[in-house]
Amino acid sequence: MIEVKNLSKDYRQHFWTPVRRVLDSVSFSVTQGEVFGFLGPNGSGKSTTIKILFEIVFATEGEAYLFGKPLGDKSSKARIGFLPENPYFYDYLTSRQFLMFHGQLLGLDRATLEKRIPEVLDLVGMRGTDSLYLRNFSKGMLQRIGLAQAIVHDPDLVILDEPMTGLDPVGRKEVRDLMVHLQDQGKTVFFSTHILSDVETVCDRVAILNKGKLLKIGSLDELISVDTKYVDMVWGSSNAKLQKYFKTLDAKLSISADSLYLKLAPHADESAKRFESRVSEVVQKGLSEGGTLHSLSPKKETLEDVFVKQVGNLESRV
């Protein structure tokens, strides 16, 4: 669906300022039917990559293909829906006129659009706004109407640049549901974001980008380790023997009036199995020392950990 090979982009603010590379040899591909998350902090090159795909800006080096055809191919463009970042649309149009305009540019006839417009307005939760002018819309409503124009022609591939921006939690959930709905219909969704929870919820695969470089790409299972990162234990009684034992351990210990908090992490070269048996030993010993275990919670790695680890590998982002 999308194939990007060694894409680079250089910008120059003015002719007297130095050239700045904002995208550096980025390569990835998106296959049919998947929801692909393009993750990265602000200014990492996500929007630039998307703009190159639509030839809004032109790549300095590299090449990209949509549906196996070079960029700019009209038959490919007709099969894609696009929502730009922070969209601003013609505010003198009503929802209906706006969708009619975009639908006609996509080659749909008036009769088809008359039927399709209420359907897409319904899909994005904007039913009944046909005759409202866009100038009266909130940011969230503009985002939704932008989504509506992206799917008005029932595209095979939907590319969304920061689709959650400006939406409240309910709106974000609705957009996530829409993505899942599109995927259920066999469509491919490619979206950029820096909101990690959205990615974790809907994405099949993720690419992490920072400072114009692609740092990591893969499925969530591939990126996030299934091993336990650390174990949190809360002990109910703080007798002296128990405290003495915990202090001998290589673990973080916090003591309060009536409880002990113990954070136990695996050693650098310790296997997951070995760590599990060590945790079990600590629990048994603690119980035998007269302690009462209130809670034990193993903490797994999250996408946020992976993201911070990757983005943190590079120096300042600007």
Place this chain on the structure above:
Amino acid sequence: MRHYFIIAANTYSEARHNKVLHIAGGFAAALILFSLFMGEVSLYQNEKVVKDVGLACISIFGVFVAIYLGVNTLFKELERRTIYSVVSKPVDRHEVLLGKYLGMIMVLISVVFMMTVYLYLVTAFIESKVDWALLPAIGLIIVELAVVAAMAVFFASFSTPFLSGFFCLGLFLIGRITHDLGAFGERSKNPLFKIFATWIQKIYDLEAFDLRTHVVHKLPVYAEDFWLPAAYGLFLIGILLTLSILTFRRRDFK
């Protein structure tokens, strides 16, 4: 072909909601009305003064609209990034540019049409017949406005509205004085200036679109007085739009 008209209709709709144009139109209408009083203080020249001032108002207001729309319409599309959702569709960049231009021409024709009707209504106060002789002059005003709009689109394809407006107004004023420059050149004793001035006038002369004096003073207007300038105008428009397309097609929309 269909895309040009869809974009043109949208540009027309946008201009229709533009308050600056409403205010400028009101001002021009007031000025035409005022020409009635100016005619009163002239000696038996009422009708000529009203027509002359009326046509001048149509031309000046038209030039303002052409420059204002030309430099702003494209810039707003880029500044507000509305162009992103248009060029992401199966639409070529030249279709966007020419569609916008076509929309501007539709606005200019509407504006000139409305002001012409208004001018005829005002002249109805001083003469009881409709003077159809004004129409060739009005036709050439439209051609001149189309040239100015093409200039504005050309500058807007690579520059900011302020600079584009500045360049466009400058080029328009130069076009209005090259006729006099050519006349000076013919009388000049400096051979270099003579060649420069006469050639400049041959290449670029907006005065060629001015039939005002002819129609107001009832001088004969022949077919070639209209068709030759009109063909020259189309030639200039062709060059300017080709240059605009070449500039616009590889521009990064940041």
